[in-house]
Amino acid sequence: DQQVKQNSPSLSVQEGRISILNCDYTNSMFDYFLWYKKYPAEGPTFLISISSIKDKNEDGRFTVFLNKSAKHLSLHIVPSQPGDSAVYFCAASDNYSGNTGKLIFGQGTTLQVKP
Amino acid sequence: NAGVTQTPKFQVLKTGQSMTLQCAQDMNHEYMSWYRQDPGMGLRLIHYSVGAGITDQGEVPNGYNVSRSTTEDFPLRLLSAAPSQTSVYFCASKGGLSYNEQFFGPGTRLTVL
Numbered sequence: 001d002q003q004v005k006q007n008s009p010s011l012s013v014q015e016g017r018i019s020i021l022n023c024d025y026t027n028s029m030f031d032y033f034l035w036y037k038k039y040p041a042e043g044p045t046f047l048i049s050i051s052s053i054k055d056k057n058e059d060g061r062f063t064v065f066l067n068k069s070a071k072h073l074s075l076h077i078v079p080s081q082p083g084d085s086a087v088y089f090c091a092a093s094d095n096y097s098g099n100t101g102k103l104i105f106g107q108g109t110t111l112q113v114k115p
Numbered sequence: 116n117a118g119v120t121q122t123p124k125f126q127v128l129k130t131g132q133s134m135t136l137q138c139a140q141d142m143n144h145e146y147m148s149w150y151r152q153d154p155g156m157g158l159r160l161i162h163y164s165v166g167a168g169i170t171d172q173g174e175v176p177n178g179y180n181v182s183r184s185t186t187e188d189f190p191l192r193l194l195s196a197a198p199s200q201t202s203v204y205f206c207a208s209k210g211g212l213s214y215n216e217q218f219f220g221p222g223t224r225l226t227v228l
Contacts, residue, residue, distance in 0.1 A: 004157075006157075009155075034216070036219075041221070041222070042221055042222070043119070043205050043207075043219030043220050043221050043222050044158070044205070044219045045219070046216035046217065046218075049216070089157060089158065091158075100146060100163060100165050100171075101146035101147070101148050101163060101165075101207065101208075101209040101217055102148070102160055102163055102173065103148075103158075103160070103217065104160075104174075105150075105157035105158040105159070106157050107155055107156060107157040108157050
């Protein structure tokens with residue numbers, strides 16, 4: 001039972017355009033969401049997060065939107081750069097698990113930004 | 116700070132062999148976790164620890180043992196390797212309470228023949 005789903009295995013965009021990565025979840029107890037970025041042969045690195053009390057969080061070129069009623073979040077990258085090409089993982093946590101570091105990850109979306 | 120380190124980077128085992136994947140962090144983090152990454156499955160939690168002497172199971176604990184004798188180290192043991200344990204393994208650590216980012220190691224790629 002996949003509680004966090006990233007239904008698009010891959011996404012290809014042109015440099016300078018917007019990249020939109022999507023993530024859906026089923027567990028209504030999740031109240032904190034994170035995006036991680038992973039390059040080949042490296043560990044995931046934290047990108048941006050959002051609490052369920054917010055519907056938007058922005059950090060430079062990266063913005064995460066949360067729609068709790070739809071149990072959906074998205075990551076927007078504007079403008080996209082070739083260096084953004086990586087695998088992006090959505091992850092979720094509930095109030096209890098957040099203190100323990102337990103995260104539930106989606107399957108990942110491979111983003112390719114073409115020059 | 117070296118952050119989270121993992122050894123070895125690569126390992127090939129035969130079915131039934133045992134081995135220990137090492138993980139260490141130098142950030143004095145209380146929380147440490149082991150994940151495995153498989154194609155199409157994302158990262159799945161194997162075991163985690165909230166401090167020295169305290170461990171608990173994650174989503175996919177079968178076939179793995181852990182212990183946490185020090186704050187810095189969190190080794191993952193495979194007692195009898197199976198081909199289903201072929202995967203990339205990541206160790207992560209997190210400091211403090213509440214939500215904050217986890218730091219991941221570079222991973223160990225394990226192949227079980």
